[in-house]
Amino acid sequence: MSTHPLDQALALAHSDLRTGLFTGAASADYWNMVGPFGGTTAAVMLQAVLEHPELLGAPVSLTVNFAAAMEAGPFELLAVPVRTNRSTQHWTVQMSQAGADGKPQVVTTATAVTALRRETWGASDLPMPQVPPPVDVERLDTGPAGVAWLKCYEMRLISGGVPTRWDGGGDHSETRMWLRDAPPRALDFASLAALSDCFFPRIWLRRAKPVPFGTVSITTYFHVDAAQLAEVGSGHLLGRATGQQFSNGYFDQAAQLWSQAGRLLATSNQIVYFKE
Amino acid sequence: MSTHPLDQALALAHSDLRTGLFTGAASADYWNMVGPFGGTTAAVMLQAVLEHPELLGAPVSLTVNFAAAMEAGPFELLAVPVRTNRSTQHWTVQMSQAGADGKPQVVTTATAVTALRRETWGASDLPMPQVPPPVDVERLDTGPAGVAWLKCYEMRLISGGVPTRWDGGGDHSETRMWLRDAPPRALDFASLAALSDCFFPRIWLRRAKPVPFGTVSITTYFHVDAAQLAEVGSGHLLGRATGQQFSNGYFDQAAQLWSQAGRLLATSNQIVYFKE
Numbered sequence: 001m002s003t004h005p006l007d008q009a010l011a012l013a014h015s016d017l018r019t020g021l022f023t024g025a026a027s028a029d030y031w032n033m034v035g036p037f038g039g040t041t042a043a044v045m046l047q048a049v050l051e052h053p054e055l056l057g058a059p060v061s062l063t064v065n066f067a068a069a070m071e072a073g074p075f076e077l078l079a080v081p082v083r084t085n086r087s088t089q090h091w092t093v094q095m096s097q098a099g100a101d102g103k104p105q106v107v108t109t110a111t112a113v114t115a116l117r118r119e120t121w122g123a124s125d126l127p128m129p130q131v132p133p134p135v136d137v138e139r140l141d142t143g144p145a146g147v148a149w150l151k152c153y154e155m156r157l158i159s160g161g162v163p164t165r166w167d168g169g170g171d172h173s174e175t176r177m178w179l180r181d182a183p184p185r186a187l188d189f190a191s192l193a194a195l196s197d198c199f200f201p202r203i204w205l206r207r208a209k210p211v212p213f214g215t216v217s218i219t220t221y222f223h224v225d226a227a228q229l230a231e232v233g234s235g236h237l238l239g240r241a242t243g244q245q246f247s248n249g250y251f252d253q254a255a256q257l258w259s260q261a262g263r264l265l266a267t268s269n270q271i272v273y274f275k276e
Numbered sequence: 277m278s279t280h281p282l283d284q285a286l287a288l289a290h291s292d293l294r295t296g297l298f299t300g301a302a303s304a305d306y307w308n309m310v311g312p313f314g315g316t317t318a319a320v321m322l323q324a325v326l327e328h329p330e331l332l333g334a335p336v337s338l339t340v341n342f343a344a345a346m347e348a349g350p351f352e353l354l355a356v357p358v359r360t361n362r363s364t365q366h367w368t369v370q371m372s373q374a375g376a377d378g379k380p381q382v383v384t385t386a387t388a389v390t391a392l393r394r395e396t397w398g399a400s401d402l403p404m405p406q407v408p409p410p411v412d413v414e415r416l417d418t419g420p421a422g423v424a425w426l427k428c429y430e431m432r433l434i435s436g437g438v439p440t441r442w443d444g445g446g447d448h449s450e451t452r453m454w455l456r457d458a459p460p461r462a463l464d465f466a467s468l469a470a471l472s473d474c475f476f477p478r479i480w481l482r483r484a485k486p487v488p489f490g491t492v493s494i495t496t497y498f499h500v501d502a503a504q505l506a507e508v509g510s511g512h513l514l515g516r517a518t519g520q521q522f523s524n525g526y527f528d529q530a531a532q533l534w535s536q537a538g539r540l541l542a543t544s545n546q547i548v549y550f551k552e
Contacts, residue, residue, distance in 0.1 A: 060493075060526055061492060065337075068361060082385060083343035090341050106358045107359075109359075110387075111339060113341060113492050115549075118524060119524055120525050120552040121483065122521075123522045125520055126520045173401050217336075219493075223523045223526070225524060244400070244540070244543050245401070245497075245499040246397070246398050246400070247400075247499045247500070248393040248395055248396055248501060250391070250499070252499070254543075267521065267545070271389070276397055
């Protein structure tokens with residue numbers, strides 16, 4: 001088995017393939033402040049779909065809802081292909097952990113669409129921004145003070161970093177950075193799902209105030225197939241994230257991930273709780 | 277009971293409130309070419325949540341997956357609050373219709389997050405585009421040739437209309453229009469969910485080619501509470517939609533809806549199948 005921390009985080013045991021029941025455990029490598037990094041949770045929800053014996057095609061869409069704080073320790077995943085058509089398949093996924101009373105409680109829900117894709121006409125209306133190449137951008141230091149999951153990503157910040165002065169003087173919400181798994185790992189759908197959630201909260205940047213926050217729901221659209229992902233290999237992705245609306249305890253974030261060759265691999269949106 | 281077609285489309289009978297089971301019927305008023313308008317389907321999925329006796333707060337997020345073509349006639353909805361926290365609640369919703377063999381089959385799935393919202397600091401990083409007011413923009417004629425659902429909306433196209441020449445000469449994918457229910461109806465969460473899906477397919481515009489298409493999944497984030505919706509009343513909304521990536525049979529659309537006063541009410545994304 002691979003020793004890459006992401007592969008370990010995604011490792012599932014198949015307790016009942018007939019019913020789509022899987023078991024796994026929250027990864028300590030990707031621990032965030034009070035629970036695992038949400039991107040890894042999104043990736044593991046997708047992984048259950050990818051390992052399901054009835055899978056048709058590859059992911060087109062994934063929505064993950066973070067229903068409750070995930071604890072350290074084991075979890076159970078139930079992945080169900082609720083509808084299989086000729087070229088598309090619709091999935092529901094639920095992750096449960098034992099509650100205080102020992103009974104399983106839902107901590108994460110997801111839906112996914114997978115599809116057999118055919119080559120068609122294509123175009124991009126979101127060209128990659130002009131930015132310096134990764135080699136010319138300094139890698140962020142995730143040093144000893146950083147939370148664990150940050151060590152699992154190589155981030156090279158181009159613009160819009162975490163404020164160095166929390167003075168309430170923020171005036172925009174856009175971050176641009178090169179990023180990839182650390183150590184480098186060939187891109188696949190699960191890692192792309194996780195990378196879509198790699199941005200620090202837009203409100204920290206917009207408001208220059210480090211308020212508590214938590215992603216409530218994230219939706220990622222995949223614009224590539226497995227062969228196109230293979231072309232990216234372990235190269236850097238350009239990530240761009242912007243806030244759109246900040247209002248009454250929630251803001252949304254739109255994010256895009258391009259390959260270094262300029263191909264838009266994924267577009268992702270999330271809605272995030274914040275506390276004043 | 278209201279005689280507005282949307283209220284009729286959203287009318288649900290509560291067959292078992294304890295289990296969250298509802299029944300309804302596909303609306304003929306909102307019929308599209310081969311099934312009901314997807315926006316109405318999204319709205320009815322949300323309506324089951326809104327009418328559930330255990331509802332906490334108001335919608336923050338809604339994802340609807342169109343798993344199979346909906347038929348005319350009755351449907352059953354199962355809305356389940358899978359997790360209720362102090363200020364947020366997570367929902368799964370499934371819509372079923374009788375299949376060819378008479379057995380219920382899943383045709384639509386959804387997840388939603390509802391929340392009690394508090395007043396906080398806020399900001400918008402997506403200001404409303406400068407456009408002429410609704411009174412200065414001609415209403416689209418949905419005439420006798422139009423499909424039924426178009427008659428249920430007042431659309432005033434500002435830019436980016438359905439091509440008049442299908443010559444493959446498209447070069448952008450942005451539409452701007454004023455829109456509201458027809459006849460006018462006070463805005464609520466269900467109608468806002470439906471309005472988020474009111475744009476014709478981006479690929480028709482981008483490619484100037486009328487290819488077959490179908491939305492696979494739509495996610496809408498609500499940036500307002502009920503009181504803020506009430507302020508909008510039956511006024512026009514400015515809608516803007518753009519395609520982002522068109523590739524191998526799917527494209528995504530990002531959409532925004534502002535009140536005429538310039539408040540961003542909802543941001544919505546969808547992924548759409550197209551056939552070459």
